[in-house]
Amino acid sequence: MTDRLDDLEWWLRMLRRPVVDLLVPGLPADQTTRHGPLPPAVVEWFAWHDGVTRAPGQDHQDVEVIPGYAPLALAEAIGMKPRYDDDNVLCLGDGWLPLLASEEGDLFAALWSGAHEPRVVTVRAGEPTRIEFADLAAMVELFVECYRRGGFTVSPDGRLHADQARYDELYDELTAPH
Numbered sequence: 001m002t003d004r005l006d007d008l009e010w011w012l013r014m015l016r017r018p019v020v021d022l023l024v025p026g027l028p029a030d031q032t033t034r035h036g037p038l039p040p041a042v043v044e045w046f047a048w049h050d051g052v053t054r055a056p057g058q059d060h061q062d063v064e065v066i067p068g069y070a071p072l073a074l075a076e077a078i079g080m081k082p083r084y085d086d087d088n089v090l091c092l093g094d095g096w097l098p099l100l101a102s103e104e105g106d107l108f109a110a111l112w113s114g115a116h117e118p119r120v121v122t123v124r125a126g127e128p129t130r131i132e133f134a135d136l137a138a139m140v141e142l143f144v145e146c147y148r149r150g151g152f153t154v155s156p157d158g159r160l161h162a163d164q165a166r167y168d169e170l171y172d173e174l175t176a177p178h
Helices: 002-014 018-022 029-033 040-048 074-084 136-148 164-175
Strands: 023-025 049-052 095-101 107-112 119-123 130-133 152-154 160-162
Touching: 002 018, 002 040, 002 136, 018 023, 029 040, 040 049, 040 095, 040 107, 040 136, 049 074, 074 095, 095 119, 119 136, 130 136, 136 152, 136 164
Parallel strands: none
Antiparallel strands: 023 049, 095 107, 107 119, 119 130, 152 160
């Protein structure tokens, strides 16, 4: 998954996204495991980058790695969990952790159980929480392909946008059972 995370960052650099200069260096594994046992893929996510540098008055678009969503620092992710205590899907596994968040509090989160690879769920206001990806690698793969194949674009005014129809096509293509 690290190679695909690097590919995602490459696209952000190529598109001159402000987030590139705001990404915080990743955490060594021993700093992630002090928060309890985390699946290797979740450790790998936070080893890539531990969120973004935030400042008062900052435009949320400056910290987005995909349209609408910014990566969370591990401490920030852990701090957000109590807000979602009543979500009955997040209670299904042995653990869960937000990875990306919107300004409105929507999330992409890792959800795991036992030794199984963590799945990725989406939490969106007003919608039921659902399993979105079989694993973190599938999520990152889709994001990279959205940049590569037109699902995510930058408008002339520098704003990051998602072409929902193209995103849906790529999602179906990449997540369909083979």
